[in-house]
Amino acid sequence: MVKNTVIPYQYEAIHDRIPEAEKSFAIQNFRIAAGHESGEFQGMVFQDSDVAKWLEAVGYSLQVMPDPDLERLADEVIDLVAAAQQPDGYLNTYFTIKEPDKRWTNLAECHELYCAGHMMEAAVAYFDATGKRRLLDVMCKFADYIDSVFGKGEGQLQGYDGHQEIELALIKLYRTTVNDRYLKLSKYFIDVRGQSPNYLTEEWERRGRKTFFPEMKDFGGDYAQAHEPVRQQQQATGHAVRAVYMYTAMADIAAETGDVSLYEACKRLWDNLTGKRMYITGAIGSQAFGERFSYDYDLPNDLAYAETCASIGLIFFAERMLRLEPNSQYADVLERALYNTVLAGMSLDGKKFFYVNPLEVVPEACHHHNKQHVKAERQGWFGCACCPPNVARLLSSLGNYVYSTSEKTAFVHLYVGGEAKLKLGTYNVRLVQETDFPNDNKVAVKVFPGGEAVFSLAFRQPNWCPTMRISVNGEPLLTDGRLMNGYIMVDRLWKDGDVVELELEMPIIRMNANPLVRETIGKVALQRGPFVYCLEEADNGNLLHELLLPKEAELQAIYQSDLLGGVTIIRGLAERTSASEWNGELYKPASSETSVEAALTFIPYYAWANRACGEMTVWMREE
C-alpha cells in the first residue's frame, strides 16, 4: 500500500503535478539551487525535508521490494540533490537561493540541521536498500562541513537546531559509515543543548529579534527542550516530536558510549513521559498550541494534540530503550503506540491521514476554536506533510522492531509474521514467525540456528496478557520462574526446525486511568490484546456521553471478517441517560433517572473514522 499509493502520490506532490493540492515547490527549489532553472525559493523554510522523506520512504520500500523503475526515479532525484550541494558541502535550498549569507543565523526556526538530518536518514535507508553510495557521500560531505562549523573550537558556533533530528540521523550515519566523527558530532549537539547562556536566545538577539513564526514566542521556554541541559531535564516538555526525537538520540548515544548520566536522563524522561503524560492509545502531546506537552496527568481526550509523528517518535525512543535494557515495559509502550495511534493515523485504504488523534470527538465541536486542530475525518494530504511519510517509513521498516539480541539471547518483542536473521554471538540464527496476531492469539516460532546451538529465546509477555502458554516441539513448558523483566526465557540446545508455540491469553480488560487524570475519572476504556477500543456513532448513535457501562455488564468479543477489513468487535449492554423527559429545560432538580438499555458495539480504536463522520469516544462512564 505504501509502495503503490503513498510513494507515487508524494512523488507527484513534490513535483507540483497534483492539480488540487497546494504546491510543494520542493523539487523546484532544488532545481533552482542546482542552477538548472532560475526563480525564487518557495514553500516552507524546511521544504527540503519533503524530498528527504520521500527518498527515505523509497529506501525502506526498496529494502522490502526492489523496483527498478522507482529506483531510477530516486536516482534522478539524488542527482538533483547532489547538484544543489555547494562546493563546501552545504546543502539547503532556502539559504542557497534566498539568503546565502545568512546560513546558521536562525537555528531556532529555520530547520537547516533538521533538513540535513532527514537527508542523512534518507541516505542511509537508500544505501541499505541499494548499496549505492551517491547520496551517502553527499551527506557525509555535508556532515563533515557541519562538523567544521559547530563545536567548541575556536571560531566555531556552539549552536544546535531548534528542531532535533540531526542527532539521531548522525547516529545512523555513524553506524553505517563507522566514522566516529558523526557519533561525536551527535553527542556534541546533545551535550551543548540548553547550556547557559541560551544559544537560541542569543542568536535571536543577534539577528535583531526577527522571527519567522511570531506565535512561537508564546510556546514556552521549553518548547525546543533547550531550557536546560538535557541531563538535568526532569519532565517530558515542549514540542512532543522534538522531545522524542531528542530522547531517541540520547538513548542511542548512551548505548554507543556507555554514558550513565545520559542513560539516567533517558530513564527519567521515559518514566515521566509514559507514566504521567501518555494517552492510553500511546499518543503524546496534550496541547495543540505549540503541539506540546502540558503538565503531569493533563490528558484531555477531546483537546489532545496527539500527533501521529509524536507516537512514531515514541516508538523510536522505546526501541532504543529496549536495546539499552531489555524490559517489556518499553515494548509494551511501543506496541501500544503502534497498534493504536500510529495505525489510526492512516485510513484503512492508506489514502488519508490524521495528524491529530483525539480520544473523543464530537464533529460539531471541531468547527470551534479550541478544537480546530481536531478533525473528525482523515485528510487527503497536507501542506506540511510530516505524518504520512512517517507512517510509511515506520510501517515499511517494522521488521527492525520485532527482535533484538544480546550475546546469548534473542528477544522477541513483537508478534508479527515474518522471517529474520539474527547474529547471536557466533551463531547466525534464522527465526520464522507464523501468526495472525493480533487477530489470533497463537504464534509459532520456528528456529533455525544452522545446526545446533545453545542460547535463549526470550518471549515478551505483554502487559495485557495474564497468562502465556508455551510449548516447544509440542511439549508444554512450565513457565514458572522463567519470567525476567517481562520476558519468558526459554534456554536450550536449539536444533534446526524446532518450533515454539505460544498461546497468549487475550481477555477483554476494563482499563482505568490513574485517578490523578481528571478527564477519565469514573470512566473505563476497553482493551483486548494490544488494541484499545472505542465507541463510534456509526454503531452506537450519537450523544455517546449519555452511555454508562454497568460494572457487571457482560462483554463479548466477536470477530467480524466483513467489518472494517476484519476486526474483533466487543459487544455489551449499557444504559443511556436520555434528554427525552427534560422538556427542553436546562437545569432541574435531580430525580430518579430514567435510563434506557442500549446495545453497544466497540471497535478497535485504529479503525475509527473509516465510515460516516460521527462521534467517537475511547473512555466511557462506568457505574
Added chain:
Amino acid sequence: MVKNTVIPYQYEAIHDRIPEAEKSFAIQNFRIAAGHESGEFQGMVFQDSDVAKWLEAVGYSLQVMPDPDLERLADEVIDLVAAAQQPDGYLNTYFTIKEPDKRWTNLAECHELYCAGHMMEAAVAYFDATGKRRLLDVMCKFADYIDSVFGKGEGQLQGYDGHQEIELALIKLYRTTVNDRYLKLSKYFIDVRGQSPNYLTEEWERRGRKTFFPEMKDFGGDYAQAHEPVRQQQQATGHAVRAVYMYTAMADIAAETGDVSLYEACKRLWDNLTGKRMYITGAIGSQAFGERFSYDYDLPNDLAYAETCASIGLIFFAERMLRLEPNSQYADVLERALYNTVLAGMSLDGKKFFYVNPLEVVPEACHHHNKQHVKAERQGWFGCACCPPNVARLLSSLGNYVYSTSEKTAFVHLYVGGEAKLKLGTYNVRLVQETDFPNDNKVAVKVFPGGEAVFSLAFRQPNWCPTMRISVNGEPLLTDGRLMNGYIMVDRLWKDGDVVELELEMPIIRMNANPLVRETIGKVALQRGPFVYCLEEADNGNLLHELLLPKEAELQAIYQSDLLGGVTIIRGLAERTSASEWNGELYKPASSETSVEAALTFIPYYAWANRACGEMTVWMREE
C-alpha cells in the same frame, strides 16, 4: 463600598495617577481633544468609554448618596468632555485627535457609537442624580448629529456599530428627554443591522481591508450579531456582551413600539440563550476566543469565558423582558445571574474583580494556553476595565430591579430590604421590604397606598422554592389558585400599614443539567435559595475531581457568621477515589475501587476565591 473604593480608585486611574497600573490616558485624551494641551492620542481606540463609565457610576452613586465633593469632581470632568465636543456635536477623542477625516469609517472595530452610548448612559444617570443638564445637553447634541449622519436618507450612512450599546442608551435618552427622535434612531440601528449587503464587510472593503484587531477576522461572521437581520436570528451567537446589550435594546423597543416581530425575536433568543447556552451560575459565553457563544449545550466548566459583564447584560435583558411580560422565568434568571456570577465578579472586600467566572478551576491549568483567560484569583485592576464599573453600576442601581408595575398590579420580583415608591394607576404606593434574604427565608412587605386602594401585589415564587407561605396582617393566606406566571397574586383593599409576611421554603436541591450538556453528565450541583454552591480547596483539599457524592448522602445547611462575611455552608459526606494505591502506574485493569470517606463543605459560589488560591468546582460526580 463602590462609593468609597471603586469610584475614587477609578478616578485616579483615568487620571494616570496610579503608579503601579497601566496608564489609561483617558482624561489626557480629552484634554488634548479639548485643546487644553497638545500631544498624541494614547490608549485603546475606545478609551473614552472609561471616562463615561466612571461618570455613570458616579451618577448611580449620587442617586443613592449625595456627595458634593464627588459631584464637583464629576462636574469638572463633564466640563472637559463638553470642551472636547466638536462644533457639529461630534465627540470622540481618538478620531478628533488622530484621524479627524476618518470618522465613521471603521464602525466594526472603533467603537465610536459604543463610546457615544456609554456617555449617553452617563448623562442620563448623572441627570437623574443631580438634575444637571450639562452632559445631557452635550449628548443630545451628539445624538442629533449621529441622527443626521445615519439613516436611510439621501447621503446618510446605513451603518451601525460593531459593538452594540448605543441602541439601549438611546432608549434611556428617549425616556429621559421624551424626544422620540432617539427612539427612532435606536430602532433604525436595530432594524438595519445584518441587512444585506453586510455594511461592516463593505466598510472593510472600502477602507482597503485594514483592521485594528487582525485576530477578529477569525471570530466568526456572527461575532457582532450582524450576520443576518435581528428578527431572523434564531440563536444567541457571537460576542456575548454585544449580544445581550442588543437584545436589551430590542426588548426596550418592542415595549415602546409594540413591535411584535421584535418581541418574538426576543423570546426566541431568550429561550435559546437561557435554555441551551447558560451556565447554572447565570454565566454566558462558553468560548474565550471571541469572548463568545459557541453552540447549543456546549458549557465547559473549566474553559468558560463567562464574563461578568455578560451576566450583567443578561440581567438588563431579563429586566426588559419582565417589563414586557411579567413571568417569573425572567426574574429567576435575573436572580441566578445576580447572586452567582455578578456577585462572584467582585471580591468580598470590593477591591478585586473577575472578568472570567469559571465553574471549575485548577490553578496549575491556568498557566497553560487554553485556560490563560481563566484566573484562579481576582485581579486588582485591568487595562480594559469594563467589568468593575459595570458591577458597580449594577449593584448601586439594584433598587430598579426589585419591582415592576402594570396598571393594577405591583410585581415583587426580588426579595431585597428597602423602600420603593410605585405608581399604580392613579395611586402612589409605598412598599417597604424588611428581610435578611437570602440569608434568611422570611420577608415582610409593608404596604402604604396612601389611605386605601384596591390593587394586586404579585409575589414571585422562585423556581428554587417549592412552597411559599403568605400571611396578611398575621392571617395565613391560602395560596391555591393564586399562582399566575410564577407570581402569587394577592388582591385586596390595601390600607396603610398592611403587612404581608412571606416564608420561602429554601431546601438544599441537587441540580442536574440536561443530559445534552456533555460536561455535567453524571454530575450534580447544589443549590439553596438563589445560591449555587461550590467546593473549594480551602475546605476540601485539592484533587476535587476525585470526590463522589452518594445519592443517599445527607446534606445539612449551617449558617456560619464568621466565615466569608457570613454564609450558609452545606456539609455532607462523600467518597474520594484516591491514587494512593496506584504505585505510579498510569493505566491498569479496573479493580474494585477503594475509596475513602471525605467530609465535604460547600460554600456559595459567589464567595469562592476569597481565601487561599486553590481548586474550585461547582459540579461534582454523583453515584
